[in-house]
Amino acid sequence: MRMDIAPILASLGRHKATAALLVIQIALTCAIVCNALFVVADRLDWMRTPSGIDEDRIAMLTVTDIEHHDGVQARNLADLAALRELPDVEAATTTNSVPFGPLSWQTSVRMSADQKEPVASIAQYMGEGVPELLGATLAEGRFFREDEYRWADDLDARRTEMIPVLLVTEALARRLFPGRSALGQSLYLGGQACRIVGVLKGLARAGDPDRHNVQEAIVSPIRMLPIYGASYAIRARPGRAAAALREASETLRNLQPRRVITDKKTYAEVRAAYFSSDRALAGLLIGVCVTMLAVTALGIVGLASFWVGQRRRQIGVRRALGATRRDVLHYFQVENFLLAGMGIALGMVLAYGINLLLMYQYELPRLPSYYLPVGALSLWLLGQVAVLAPALRAAAVPPVEATRG
Amino acid sequence: MFAYYLELAVRSLKRSRALTALMIAAVALGIGTSMVTLTVLHVVSGDPLPERSGSIYLPRIDPRDDSTASASTAMPVQVTWLDGNNLLRAGRARQQALMLGGQVAIEPDAGNIEPFIATARYTSMGFFDLFDVPFLRGAGWSAADDEARARVAVISSALEERLFHGDNAVGRTVRVGGVPLRVIGVLAPWRPVPHFYDLYMGHFAGGEDVYLPLSTARAALLPRGGGIECWGKGSTTENLMETAECTWLQFWVRLDSASDVAAYGRFLDGYVHEQFSAGRFRRNRPAELTGLMAYLDERHVVPGDLHLQVWLAFGFLLVCLANTVGLMLAKFMRRGMEIGVRRALGASRGSVFAQMLTEAGIIGLAGGLLGLVLALAGLALVRTRPDHYAQLARLDLSMLATTFVLSITATLLAGLFPAWRASRLPPGLQLKSQ
Numbered sequence: 001m002r003m004d005i006a007p008i009l010a011s012l013g014r015h016k017a018t019a020a021l022l023v024i025q026i027a028l029t030c031a032i033v034c035n036a037l038f039v040v041a042d043r044l045d046w047m048r049t050p051s052g053i054d055e056d057r058i059a060m061l062t063v064t065d066i067e068h069h070d071g072v073q074a075r076n077l078a079d080l081a082a083l084r085e086l087p088d089v090e091a092a093t094t095t096n097s098v099p100f101g102p103l104s105w106q107t108s109v110r111m112s113a114d115q116k117e118p119v120a121s122i123a124q125y126m127g128e129g130v131p132e133l134l135g136a137t138l139a140e141g142r143f144f145r146e147d148e149y150r151w152a153d154d155l156d157a158r159r160t161e162m163i164p165v166l167l168v169t170e171a172l173a174r175r176l177f178p179g180r181s182a183l184g185q186s187l188y189l190g191g192q193a194c195r196i197v198g199v200l201k202g203l204a205r206a207g208d209p210d211r212h213n214v215q216e217a218i219v220s221p222i223r224m225l226p227i228y229g230a231s232y233a234i235r236a237r238p239g240r241a242a243a244a245l246r247e248a249s250e251t252l253r254n255l256q257p258r259r260v261i262t263d264k265k266t267y268a269e270v271r272a273a274y275f276s277s278d279r280a281l282a283g284l285l286i287g288v289c290v291t292m293l294a295v296t297a298l299g300i301v302g303l304a305s306f307w308v309g310q311r312r313r314q315i316g317v318r319r320a321l322g323a324t325r326r327d328v329l330h331y332f333q334v335e336n337f338l339l340a341g342m343g344i345a346l347g348m349v350l351a352y353g354i355n356l357l358l359m360y361q362y363e364l365p366r367l368p369s370y371y372l373p374v375g376a377l378s379l380w381l382l383g384q385v386a387v388l389a390p391a392l393r394a395a396a397v398p399p400v401e402a403t404r405g
Numbered sequence: 406m407f408a409y410y411l412e413l414a415v416r417s418l419k420r421s422r423a424l425t426a427l428m429i430a431a432v433a434l435g436i437g438t439s440m441v442t443l444t445v446l447h448v449v450s451g452d453p454l455p456e457r458s459g460s461i462y463l464p465r466i467d468p469r470d471d472s473t474a475s476a477s478t479a480m481p482v483q484v485t486w487l488d489g490n491n492l493l494r495a496g497r498a499r500q501q502a503l504m505l506g507g508q509v510a511i512e513p514d515a516g517n518i519e520p521f522i523a524t525a526r527y528t529s530m531g532f533f534d535l536f537d538v539p540f541l542r543g544a545g546w547s548a549a550d551d552e553a554r555a556r557v558a559v560i561s562s563a564l565e566e567r568l569f570h571g572d573n574a575v576g577r578t579v580r581v582g583g584v585p586l587r588v589i590g591v592l593a594p595w596r597p598v599p600h601f602y603d604l605y606m607g608h609f610a611g612g613e614d615v616y617l618p619l620s621t622a623r624a625a626l627l628p629r630g631g632g633i634e635c636w637g638k639g640s641t642t643e644n645l646m647e648t649a650e651c652t653w654l655q656f657w658v659r660l661d662s663a664s665d666v667a668a669y670g671r672f673l674d675g676y677v678h679e680q681f682s683a684g685r686f687r688r689n690r691p692a693e694l695t696g697l698m699a700y701l702d703e704r705h706v707v708p709g710d711l712h713l714q715v716w717l718a719f720g721f722l723l724v725c726l727a728n729t730v731g732l733m734l735a736k737f738m739r740r741g742m743e744i745g746v747r748r749a750l751g752a753s754r755g756s757v758f759a760q761m762l763t764e765a766g767i768i769g770l771a772g773g774l775l776g777l778v779l780a781l782a783g784l785a786l787v788r789t790r791p792d793h794y795a796q797l798a799r800l801d802l803s804m805l806a807t808t809f810v811l812s813i814t815a816t817l818l819a820g821l822f823p824a825w826r827a828s829r830l831p832p833g834l835q836l837k838s839q
Contacts, residue, residue: 017826018738021731025724032720039713066510066520067583068626068643156642190637228641260510260522280790281710288438288717292724295431299728302424306735362709 026343052202054135104207123205141198316401432772435725437779453597498658527622543590605632748832765820773812
């Protein structure tokens with residue numbers, strides 16, 4: 001098939017303003033959809049950030065005593081003992097925080113005792129056997145030994161000395177000790193040297209989302225207590241997390257009635273809550289993109305229909321002069337292809353510009369180059385689908401139309 | 406004349422129903438989306454104390470040594486117990502308050518309601534005057550109450566309703582964290598957005614349920630909440646907090662004039678210097694006084710996602726308008742015949758222009774109305790989201806007016822070009838060419 005582009009361009013030249021508007025609309029759609037989908041992909045990627053733990057089997061509960069009590073250690077031990085008795089609970093402990101949880105603890109560490117500027121704050125996990133219970137795995141070294149743990153309140157009141165050992169995550173180890181093993185190295189916490197006895201494959205932090213350091217955490221051998229805002233974490237038997245949470249909640253309530261269970265969630269719920277605004281944004285962006293594409297497609301249908309209506313007589317003349325139906329169909333298809341092409345070319349430049357703005361304003365990475373051809377192809381396709389019905393209607397114009405006035 | 410244009414416009418719009426519907430829907434979608442995002446942004450970036458925010462300041466001093474990571478960067482936003490009380494006692498501002506947030510168990514005195522957790526604010530007596538908090542009945546406590554660690558409380562109207570089912574709570578007793586407190590005041594509904602005076606409790610946290618003297622709360626060791634930063638030998642053992650090397654309380658002042666601000670700044674610098682000379686502060690870092698709105702800016706209280714959404718919505722509106730202008734242009738130009746006849750019969754360019762603009766205006770009005778409905782539906786959807794600020798997303802009168810002005814202006818502007826083009830069509834040529 002041979003198709004002359006010159007007459008199409010000449011004809012478009014007679015509708016400069018309308019054609020230009022369609023080109024602008026396609027360009028804007030292309031630019032916005034490319035960037036919006038990129039943000040969606042970026043958020044989905046962030047939402048998949050691994051926590052480093054055995055998510056399906058974890059649940060947590062937070063309890064608050066109605067009044068101030070003494071004997072917090074004994075009360076804590078009694079709670080844990082009761083939790084461990086439960087049929088669906090495999091293990092229980094007290095932890096200050098869980099990955100992507102609502103509560104975060106941070107500490108600053110130094111590489112040497114006299115380092116002036118400390119390494120920016122690192123997430124700190126505390127609680128007996130927390131990494132083991134959560135299901136974090138070791139890359140090197142070992143977990144803490146029973147005798148290395150100290151109670152948080154004893155440390156706080158200086159009744160005991162901190163045991164100078166800790167665990168770090170692989171991500172932190174890589175940053176602090178590039179190119180060598182972190183095992184056996186020391187980090188300084190509040191002036192005290194702590195030897196790294198184990199390196200965890202992963203244990204994401206809680207609190208404010210900060211992507212570059214989300215996997216940087218340390219674990220200290222400190223037995224936590226609910227009075228510090230810590231929660232009970234339980235490891236359920238496979239598939240029994242929800243049931244274990246129900247049992248645990250009832251047990252804790254019955255054991256000491258003068259308290260309130262302020263929060264209870266399976267880990268799936270903890271994670272969902274943490275990423276809820278990202279999910280909402282992604283949903284919104286997808287919704288707007290779909291609507292925008294629909295509006296643009298309908299705009300193309302509308303304009304093409306107009307043009308077809310306006311040119312019925314010309315089409316008739318062309319048909320009378322020997323043009324086939326197919327020629328007429330192709331005419332409108334090529335016309336749309338050209339318009340979309342101009343829109344896409346302009347849209348690419350715009351998309352790139354918007355991306356630069358986003359990079360500057362929202363620290364978004366650069367738009368990967370494959371977005372542009374994929375976006376172009378999709379818009380071309382959208383245009384062709386949209387123009388098909390009006391173009392078919394044009395092709396159906398009989399040659400006799402030439403004689404009507 | 407306008408009535409005639411209106412009739413012509415309606416007739417013309419009716420002639421191509423699908424196209425008219427498409428134009429109206431596009432305008433409505435663009436307007437609706439923009440309104441939803443603008444409303445949410447408007448709500449969360451508002452002024453928490455519209456009458457007074459200009460004179461509310463956060464005094465900031467840095468008592469830290471260099472053992473914490475942020476010592477060289479941002480100034481602390483909270484104070485230690487010692488500094489807070491020193492500044493409070495000095496009383497150099499017109500009004501001031503030292504405060505702390507917490508979550509407490511509330512036990513109804515009578516009845517069989519289960520104990521529940523409520524948010525509390527422990528504060529010196531100045532809080533209510535400082536932030537101009539409205540009372541429904543009763544009043545706050547006195548300096549003497551602060552001194553005597555009086556067991557008194559001010560509660561929210563929501564808590565009054567929950568505990569006393571609409572009865573007057575003043576004079577009744579409520580058990581807070583096991584401590585019986587006499588209710589002396591009930592607040593009218595009050596919710597500053599954002600929750601500026603203690604962002605650690607959540608940027609968009611609601612107003613507290615119960616307020617009581619800071620001294621009383623500390624004597625009973627009621628649970629603390631919010632952010633805390635410790636350094637050196639900072640210990641968070643509850644009964645040692647008063648001497649701990651930790652910042653954990655909020656201190657706000659009211660300063661009415663620039664000269665008051667300058668004077669208070671000098672006073673703060675003097676205080677820092679005094680503490681440094683005495684060896685209590687390790688560094689002689691100049692104090693800062695941050696205004697309320699500047700503070701909210703500094704802390705990035707408005708989520709960045711919201712700005713992104715507003716930009717997206719306006720981009721979308723632009724696409725919708727380009728769509729509508731294109732369709733309108735095509736539609737107007739196709740009516741060359743009709744326009745040619747009218748022009749030949751003596752209609753001026755101006756009247757053709759006016760008629761076309763009327764048609765655009767109708768589309769704008771219809772699009773605006775439908776957009777409003779979409780915006781209301783969208784906001785209802787937003788309110789189901791879990792973010793704290795989402796529940797606040799409601800259309801107020803000013804946003805309602807903005808919607809209308811925006812949609813009419815946008816479509817009229819969009820209609821200007823096609824109408825102008827239509828009015829320039831030469832009458833003779835159009836008649837001849839058909």
